[in-house]
Amino acid sequence: MFEIFGISSQALFGQLLIGLINGSFYALLSLGLAVIFGMLNIINFTHGAQYMMGAFAAYLLLQYFGISYWWSLLIAPIVIGFTGVLIERNLIAQLNSSSKLRTVVFLGSTAALFLLARPSFGPTLGLAVATAGGFAVVEAWAYFRPPSESAQHVDHLYGLLLTFGIALIIQGVFRNYYGSSGLPYRVPDQLQGTQNLGFMFLPNYRGWVIAVSLVVCFATWFVIERTRLGSYLRAATANPALVRAFGINVPRMITLTYGLGVALAALAGVMAAPIYNVSPLMGADLIIVVFAVVVIGGMGSIMGAILTGFGLGVVEGLTKVFLPQASDTVIFVVMAIVLLIRPAGLFGRST
């Protein structure tokens, strides 16, 4: 075998493949972020926490209900996506509403329920229970007293701050309850073992991760760019008033899109659970890198996020071979260079 820059080609191909596998995680996560930002113009900092909740959902489903990994792949994204829908309807969408009554009802009922729940559940679990109850109360209230229309638009930064705060709360609650070392989750039996590819041993599970990522990324891109539902979504963000005039329920489209983005994050979380440490800090470590990926790819572009995710995974993989100490920072160096040359990102459209 020949040598490139002092390492054998055999080792290099192995590292490239590893880089692609990591890239598929980046692609899956940045896809969710790109969907949410591209469609809804919301900078969703909660993405990392929702990824972590997906992994924890898989762990809890196995621990308390005996539900296997395969079913968790379906159930966890739906459950976490549903929590995303609740967050969007009651917190993020309320930023743009002139009447804050709904927010007050939510916060008030959560606080009241927390005072009631704390003695029997303890502070952390009590907060979780109280928040669930608060959502239930405010949804019921909104059902019986439909909110009025409002056309206020606040700066995107408020969405960023709000989602960042929500992420810190979620992470703090989980860390308080579970500690930081993490929880065990085993690779499912059907995916254990390795394949001898000649230049390296590829664990079957990692091959599965690449396959699922490619399928999910392509399917999402296809739905958004090539189907009628996707065209409604894109139109609804470009010109909500006009699309609403055609009788399409724009707020519901927005909510479902946010839910889809969150479900993608949760799916990435379930896929990460067997190989990465299921810990409350797993999202925080990854989210910054994912944001860099989305920025490099172009904030509005779905295909850009996917391609950049894979590409940067390979770049990071190569850095780990030639200069491992820099592997944390190489993605940000690339981001700085790209922003200097093309501020809208590699595939982005400048808005």
Place this chain on the structure above:
Amino acid sequence: MKRLFSIAAVAGALACGTAYAQTADDVTKIGVLNDMSGLYSDITGPGSVVAAQMAVEDFGAKQKGMKVEIVSADHQNKPDVGTNIARTWIDVDKVDVIVDVPTSSVALAISEVVREKNKVFLVSGAAASDLTGPKCSPNTIHWTYDTWALANGTGKALVKTGGDSWFFLTADYAFGHALERDTAATVEANGGKVLGKIRHPLNTSDFSSYLLQAQSSKAKVIGLANAGGDTINSIKQGAEFGIVKGGQNFAGLLVFISDVHALGLASAQGLVLTESWYWDMNDANREFAKKFSAANKGKYPTMVQAGVYGAVTHYLKSVEALKNDEDGKAVVAKMKAMPTDDKLFGKGTIRADGRKIHDMYLFEVKKPEESKYPWDYYKVRATIPAAEAFRPLKDGGCPLVSG
């Protein structure tokens, strides 16, 4: 009206700055400084505060008329954050002793701050043997363990049983470098070879690329010179890549019981590690562990948290004997003069370079079927007597000793 209100608010805020912490300094303030929220928080974290509180209670400070207070803070594994907290504690809050401090880079920085301010520093969490070597200080005592003891325990044991070629996965900061250096020296002194090493950033989640390189090196032992979440990820992903099945062994150079708990016995079984304290070794330890876990969300104590208990106990005894907690050097000298005796570590001594001496133990992680009750994880492979467990005094290069 609005303007008047805002002026009043600003005046009120400024007035708050004039209230200083009023301590007549017959209060002994203990500062527990560690990682409360990051990758080392299960090893140290809030559990260390619980251990310190238990030490103060068991010492009977109230009955003896000593006023002891405990404060705590999170240094986030950053030396600059840690030194800021240490300075504020000593200058403003009149803290007399800083305890714990995992993350060797932070510990080394704080050792200098404490030396400058002449207070006391009791290290339980950090590992770098430099703390009693070239960077030793008359204000610092290194308690629970250090990189030399770990290298000597695990490294020597593995080389003697056939693991004579090593490849290192090292956390790229002071602790990782120290552990790799000490273990490489032990390996080579016992007839082994070091085939290569990789330095990875602290808090890495994906080790697949490094494990691939370790596999292709064909070393018999892959030495993990890292800790906490990094070690857990390395071992978990190593199982995935079939490292052990392929005939290589992992050497967990620094593994705590909290890490084994996170990995699960299925992944961690067979791992050989060196620790200085395990909860299930005698009745006193078991009783402490039960009381501790009730106050710490059901988690059992790690050796670091037990070390905080031992260090605080001996400190309080020394302050009681000296009747003075102001002069750090004097208190540390007293602590070195008095032999130690606490219910967790038993009898021991503290050397001139600040190194606390006690037995170390070589443990092996049990198989899942061998574990009979929660947290029943270790079996004792060997006891390394105190006289052999730590680096010889003359080899450290500590200015306090040769001078």
